[in-house]
Amino acid sequence: MSVGILGYGVYIPKYRIKKEDISKVWGGGAAGIKEKSVLGFDEDVTTMAVEAALNAITHAGIDASEIGALYVSSVSSPFINKSIAVIIAEVLEISEGASVADFGGSTKSTTTALQACADFVASGRGNYALVIGADAQVGIPGDPLEHSLGAGAAACLVGKDNIIAELEDSYFSSTSFTGTWRSDGDQFVSRYDDPRYERFAGYPKIIVDAVKGLFKKTGKTGSEFDYAAFTQPDAKAPVTAVKKLGIKSEKMPSSIVSPVCGDTGSSSVLIELAAVLDQAKPGERIIMASYGSGAGSDAFSLLVSDNVDKKRGQVTTVQSYIENKDYIDYYTYEKTIGILKVKGLPEPMSSIIAQPSAERNKDSELKLKAQECTNCGSLNFPRRHYCIDCKGQDFKDVPLPRRGNIITFNFQYVVAVSPEQAPIPVCTAKMEEAKGEYGGNVSSMITDCSTDDVKVGGRVELVFRRCGKELGLVRYGYKFRPVKE
Amino acid sequence: MAKQKGLPVAVVGAGMIKFGELFGQSYEDMIVGAYRACLKSVDKGVDEEDIEAGWLGTCIPGTGFRREILTGAGLAEPIRFFPKPVSRMENACCTGSDAVRNAAFSVAAGVYDLVLVVGAEKMRDIPSRDSLIAQTGIMYHSWWHPRGSSAPQRFGSLATAHMDKFGTKREHLAMIAVKNHHNGTMDPYTHFNFEITVEQALNAPIISWPLGLFDSCPTTDGAAAILLARQDRAKEYTDKPLYFLGSGLATDPMYLPWKKNFIEFPATQAAAKAAYEMAGVGPDDVDIAELHDCFTITELLTYEDMGFCKKGEGAKWLEEGHPMLDGSKPCNPSGGLKAKGHPIGATGVAQICELWWHLRGEAEERQVKNAEIACTHNLGGLGTTVLVNIFGKEPR
Numbered sequence: 067m068s069v070g071i072l073g074y075g076v077y078i079p080k081y082r083i084k085k086e087d088i089s090k091v092w093g094g095g096a097a098g099i100k101e102k103s104v105l106g107f108d109e110d111v112t113t114m115a116v117e118a119a120l121n122a123i124t125h126a127g128i129d130a131s132e133i134g135a136l137y138v139s140s141v142s143s144p145f146i147n148k149s150i151a152v153i154i155a156e157v158l159e160i161s162e163g164a165s166v167a168d169f170g171g172s173t174k175s176t177t178t179a180l181q182a183c184a185d186f187v188a189s190g191r192g193n194y195a196l197v198i199g200a201d202a203q204v205g206i207p208g209d210p211l212e213h214s215l216g217a218g219a220a221a222c223l224v225g226k227d228n229i230i231a232e233l234e235d236s237y238f239s240s241t242s243f244t245g246t247w248r249s250d251g252d253q254f255v256s257r258y259d260d261p262r263y264e265r266f267a268g269y270p271k272i273i274v275d276a277v278k279g280l281f282k283k284t285g286k287t288g289s290e291f292d293y294a295a296f297t298q299p300d301a302k303a304p305v306t307a308v309k310k311l312g313i314k315s316e317k318m319p320s321s322i323v324s325p326v327c328g329d330t331g332s333s334s335v336l337i338e339l340a341a342v343l344d345q346a347k348p349g350e351r352i353i354m355a356s357y358g359s360g361a362g363s364d365a366f367s368l369l370v371s372d373n374v375d376k377k378r379g380q381v382t383t384v385q386s387y388i389e390n391k392d393y394i395d396y397y398t399y400e401k402t403i404g405i406l407k408v409k410g411l412p413e414p415m416s417s418i419i420a421q422p423s424a425e426r427n428k429d430s431e432l433k434l435k436a437q438e439c440t441n442c443g444s445l446n447f448p449r450r451h452y453c454i455d456c457k458g459q460d461f462k463d464v465p466l467p468r469r470g471n472i473i474t475f476n477f478q479y480v481v482a483v484s485p486e487q488a489p490i491p492v493c494t495a496k497m498e499e500a501k502g503e504y505g506g507n508v509s510s511m512i513t514d515c516s517t518d519d520v521k522v523g524g525r526v527e528l529v530f531r532r533c534g535k536e537l538g539l540v541r542y543g544y545k546f547r548p549v550k551e
Numbered sequence: 552m553a554k555q556k557g558l559p560v561a562v563v564g565a566g567m568i569k570f571g572e573l574f575g576q577s578y579e580d581m582i583v584g585a586y587r588a589c590l591k592s593v594d595k596g597v598d599e600e601d602i603e604a605g606w607l608g609t610c611i612p613g614t615g616f617r618r619e620i621l622t623g624a625g626l627a628e629p630i631r632f633f634p635k636p637v638s639r640m641e642n643a644c645c646t647g648s649d650a651v652r653n654a655a656f657s658v659a660a661g662v663y664d665l666v667l668v669v670g671a672e673k674m675r676d677i678p679s680r681d682s683l684i685a686q687t688g689i690m691y692h693s694w695w696h697p698r699g700s701s702a703p704q705r706f707g708s709l710a711t712a713h714m715d716k717f718g719t720k721r722e723h724l725a726m727i728a729v730k731n732h733h734n735g736t737m738d739p740y741t742h743f744n745f746e747i748t749v750e751q752a753l754n755a756p757i758i759s760w761p762l763g764l765f766d767s768c769p770t771t772d773g774a775a776a777i778l779l780a781r782q783d784r785a786k787e788y789t790d791k792p793l794y795f796l797g798s799g800l801a802t803d804p805m806y807l808p809w810k811k812n813f814i815e816f817p818a819t820q821a822a823a824k825a826a827y828e829m830a831g832v833g834p835d836d837v838d839i840a841e842l843h844d845c846f847t848i849t850e851l852l853t854y855e856d857m858g859f860c861k862k863g864e865g866a867k868w869l870e871e872g873h874p875m876l877d878g879s880k881p882c883n884p885s886g887g888l889k890a891k892g893h894p895i896g897a898t899g900v901a902q903i904c905e906l907w908w909h910l911r912g913e914a915e916e917r918q919v920k921n922a923e924i925a926c927t928h929n930l931g932g933l934g935t936t937v938l939v940n941i942f943g944k945e946p947r
Binding site for chain 1: 574575576577630675676677
C-alpha cells in the first residue's frame, strides 16, 4: 500500500504590486522578486485556504464528507486563539468526527501537517486527509520583507488509491536557527539584518542538510530527482540550494512562483509542488523540502504515478493563477494591509451625546437653570413646556436651589457609567424651598460619600464634577455631595 | 356580510412644524410644536381635557435619537397628558400613518370620541452616516450583512429593472425630483425650498446607481399632529372636517431576493385595493395623492401600483403631466418626502396635514382646485409594509 497525493489545488489572489512601485517609495528590493501577490480587501488566509481546498477536493474527485482529517498550516491566521481549520471544515462540510487542527509556529509546519495526513491514512484511521498551507504575511514598510512577503494558499488531498504521486519517504531536520520572526502583538515580520550570516547558517544550509539527510536515509542522490519543490523565501536561495544538491533543473527552473508572487510562507512548498505536478510525467521523481525560520526543514521524496496524466487538466494550474492578475499601486496596498487606516462606518450613536443635544441642554446641565410655574409655583427642572404639576405654560426663570434633602436612595453595584468606583450612591432629593407635588426633585449620583453617609432626609448639595466620558470626551455636570453639618 | 364603507371617523384638526435640520429643537420641543399647531387648527376650538387617548408614531428611537426604549409616555410627558393612555407605534416608514389608522380604529370601535395622533422623529442630531446608513447594512437577513445592502441599493435595484423592462430613464426620475422640489417651494413646511433642474439632478453625485443625490429624500427632523373625532361629533369642532374614507395595510417579503419581481410593489397594490374598497372609490376618483417618494423611483412605481396608470406606463403618465400640480391628478403637492423631508414617524401624519389644507381650500399658492377625495401612501422597507389612507370632503 502506498500513500500519496490524490489531488492538489492552489489559490493565489489576483492582486499584485510591482517591485518598482514599492521601490518608488522606499527603494530597495528582495532577491529575484519582481512582483508579489496581495490579498483583496475581503480576503485572508481562511478564504484563500477554502479556495485552494475546493480545488484540491475537485481534483481528487472525492466528496468532502469523506475527508477524515483536515490540517491547516499558517503563520498569519487572523486569530491567535481561535481555529481557522474548524471554520474551513464547516465550510467544506467534511465528515462529522473528523480530526481538525491548526498548525503554525513556523512555515515548516505545512509539511509536518502533510506527514500527519500521510500517517493518518497509513494507519488506517481514514481514507482521506487534507493538508492546507496558507499565508499572507506582511513586512515592515521599506524592509526587504515588504518586497518579498506575498499571499497564497495550497492544498493536497492525501489518500491511498488512485494517487498521482507517492510519498516515498521523508526526513525531518529541526533547528531553532532564526532569521525571521513575528512576536506576539506584532503586525509585521521582523528579521536579522545580516544577509551574510543568513547565507552561511540559514536557509541554504538548513534545507540542504535536510535533503542530504533524506538522501542518506534512502540511498538516493540528487541526480535521481527530476524536480525540486522547495519553500521559496526569495527567488535566489532555492536555485543555489538545488545546484548544491546536484538536482537536475533543466526541466523546470527551481523558482517559478516566488519571482512573481513573492514568499507565500506556509503555502510556498505546496504551491511549488503543485507547479511541478502540473507538468511532471509518470515515473519522474520529485524532491520536496520545506523551510521555516526557527524550525528547520522537512524533506520528502515523491514518485509521480500514472494517474497524473489522467488527472491533467482537471485543476486550475499554478501558471493560470500567476497569469490572472491586476496591479495595484502602493496606496491601495497600504490600505489593503491596514497601514493606511480607512475609517469604517461609525457605530450607531445616540443623539443624547451628540453635539446639538449637548448645546440644547447646557442651561440645565451646566448652568442649573430651572423654571418656576407662574400659576402654581412648582419648580420645573429640567426645562418643560407644560408644568409638571398644573400643566401651566408660563414660567419664570429661576436658579435651581443647590441644596436638598434625600427622599430615596440606592447603592449602585452594577452601573452603566465608568470609570466610577462601585458602589455608587444615587439619590433623589427634594430641593430646598422648591415647591410642587411633582416638581422640585432632582436625581443624581452622590460623590465624596461613603454608603454610611446616606440616609433618607439627609442633606445634599450639588457640586460640579466630571460625569464620565462619552465618545472619549469628558462630560461635565453636577452631582450631589453630602452637606457637612 | 358586506363590509361597511368608510370609517365613522373624521379629522378635525391638523398641524405640523416646519421640517428641517432642527438643531435648536429637542424631540420633545418638536412634539409640543406640532401639538400646539394642531390645537390651533381646530376651527371651533377644543378643550385639551376632552382628548381621551393618544398615539405616538416614532420609528427609530433606539439609534435615531437615543438608545432607549420609547413608550407612549414619550408623547404624554412633553404635553403633560398623564394619566391618559398613549400607544406608541413603530412600523417602518408607515409608522405615522399606521398610528393614524389604529387611532381611527379605536374611534370607529366606539372606545373614544376624540383622540390625538402625533408623529415625530429626531434624525439630524447625529450625522446621517451614523443613523440610517450605519443601521441599514443588515436589511432583514444576516445573509445581507455586510454584503453591500443599503436603502438606496434596494430601491435602485428596482429602478434598474424598471428601466430594463419598460425603457424608463434616469431623466424620468429627475422629472419627479424637479416636480417635487418645485411644489416644495410653495410649501412653508418643507426642509428644502429651492428649485432644481433636470440637469442638476442628472449630474448630481451618485448614491447607488442609478439613483443619485436628488433621487433620494433627506433625513430630517420633524413632527406633525392630527385630532380624530367620531364622525357624528366632528361638526362640534369644525364645519370642514376631513372624513376618513378608507385604510389599507399590506405586507410583502422583507428580504430583497424573495421579492416576486423588481418592477412593482405588490403591497402597494394590495393596500390600495383594500383602501379603495373600504372607501368605495377607485383610483380615478382620487384627486390628490401624497405618495411615499423616499426615492424618485418609488413615486414612479407607485403611480402604477396605485392604479393611476397601467404597469410600465409610469414614465409615460409622468411625461403627459398627470402628476404635476396642474395635472389631472397632482401627486405630492407638498413637495413630497423629497422636498419636505422624511422624519419617519412624522411623515404619514404630515401627509394628512397637506390633505387637510387642500381639501379645506387652505393650501394657498399650491392649492389644488376642486379636490374632493385624496389619499396618502407610505411604503416601509422595500415595499415590505405599505399603508394607504383615503380622506374625503364628504362622508360615505
